[in-house]
Amino acid sequence: MSELKKRDSFGSKIGIIAAAAGSAIGLGNIYRFPCEAGSNGGGAFIMIYLLIVLCLGLPVVIAEFVIGRRAQSNEVGSFRILSKGSRLWPCVGYVGVLCALLILAFYSTVSGWTIEYIVRAVQNDFSGKDLQALETDFSSFINAPVRPIIWQALFIAVTALIIFKGVKDGIEKYVKILMPLLLVLLIALCVKSLTLDGAKQGLSFLFKADFSKIDNDVILNALGQAFFSLSLGMGCMITYGSYISKSDRMSSTALSVVLCDTSIAIMAGIVIFPAAFTFGVSPEAGMGLVFNTLPMIFNQMYGGYFFCLMFFILLSIAALTSTVSLLEVMVAFATEELHISRNKATVCSSIIAFAIGVLATLSLRAGTSLSVGGMSFFDMLDWFTANILLPVGGFFIVIFVGWFLGKKVFVEEITNNHTIASKGKLLIFFLIRYVAPVAVAVIFISRLV
């Protein structure tokens, strides 16, 4: 029962929401979501995305919370404890830890870029530049290998520092203040973007669904984006769930997290696409979409210097609360399962993630040989974790809660042992038991066929 001793936990309800939302909200919302929406046809992608978030995302968040809080352990430990000695279920946890490592590796590449952009914002480097100049700057930055790698190392080091401090003093303290600040800034940017000439075009790209654009790839990408954005399918929410207090209303916590995450993604879309159409950036521009389009908005804004600096600082912090959650999965696993000290676990995990991360960063240089099947190593990690590992992990997580733990345990957890009412519990259980696994399986099989 050593797992039950000395576990840190979140200090308050708002702290849990902030930390879980902090994990969920990050580059996935502001950087990856617009990229995916842009290259998968806009409106139709977003409709499917929203449907998946509601019918699959929310139930999976709740399922992960249930597992973590019930077991009070890291993700491998949670499966081990709850499956009562099964050898197979903990494997879902092991794959999750591996997935955390792979995501941290490429995620830290882009996180590092946010530091570069903070530095440039301080130097007022964007001011007066046109789109072409910004694009050239961006590509010469990612092609010169040293700076991106230094920023990446710095980013991982800061993540490790926060992890050293533990859950309550480290994670909770920072996210509680910074996440609301990001929201306010995004609202200001939305207002600005909606006054640009391309606003109408941008909004219709975002919200007019052209169903002819939907194919199996688009659906799989929407599924992957939903899991990635909500930090699902690899035990992040299991690990955070294990720090949730026994008196918390988990379903409303989960709902808040999903709502925050989804609205931030949609807001990012509302900021980016009107601007992209105004300045002539293609919606399919991918990486450049955020890093080149946004400075163009700031250039035209009253107080642009200030907004630009604030934006990249907050983006960096949003990324930080996500990398913290990824590293926490690895560290909780290493300390509790491998019995390594927390500090040692943090250092080792960070070094391994950095080593793989450097390869991801280098693979984005023009003409490198770091590619797999025509995709850069970076894109490969991104695609494979988001579209394959996370949904497969999510599939086993809902099967575990829906079929292995069963309704009795689920209802006990959701109602805090029958002490609070929970209206939607049976509907959610139905989604977990039937809808989610079938939907993931169908999306996968139809993509394969």
Ligand code: TRP
């Ligand atoms: N959800 C985060 C984002 O949108 C990234 C992230 C953090 C993540 N932890 C995760 C993705 C766990 C998948 C799994 O930026």
